[in-house]
Structure formats: C-alpha cells, structure tokens
Amino acid sequence: MIQVVEAPDTVRNKVSFSAFGFLNGEVSLKGKLIALDEKWIQVIFEAPELKVGGLEFQYGGESEVKLQITYVDEKVRLGKGSRGSLFVFQRR
Structure with missing residues (x-):
C-alpha cells in the first residue's frame, strides 16, 4: 500500500495485488x-x-x-482509526 498526501488537502491511497499469481491489479482511492x-x-x-x-x-x-494521528516525525506516522484499526506509514 502507498499513501500520498498532497498539499493542501488531497490524499491518494493505492493497493497493488496479484490474483492467482498472474493477474495484476490495483485499487486506488482519492480523498479530501x-x-x-x-x-x-x-x-x-x-x-x-x-x-x-x-x-x-x-x-x-x-x-x-x-x-487519530498518535505519532509523527520525519520518517514515520502512526495512526489509529475511529474503529480501532492501527496504521503505520513510513516516508519514502
């Protein structure tokens, strides 16, 4: 999964996958x-x-x-979803 935050308020998520070992795909989301x-x-x-x-x-x-952003620095962002999901993002 890749997440890109673009100034001032755009978020783009992309999840890449392979089905059956040969059928490649991706799901993309764009948000405000x-x-x-x-x-x-x-x-x-x-x-x-x-x-x-x-x-x-x-x-x-x-x-x-x-x-909820629980921690953020130059390399890592930790978050918690409103339903308890945990997220760890690493800056590239």
Missing part, C-alpha cells in the same frame, strides 16, 4: 482531508477505482474514515 482538531483528521474518499489486467472501472460510492 479535513483536520478536525490537533490530533484527529477525516478523509472523504471518492468511489474506488479498480484496475485488473486491462480493465479499469469505478465501483461503489463515497466513503470516509476518521483517524
């Missing part, structure tokens, strides 16, 4: 980041885009997530 306070953010995502082999299409609808 909203700072709720000094620790919590909300991201409202557009419908996901799915690419499998040569096919490309959008499916579903908007979704949103609230995250």
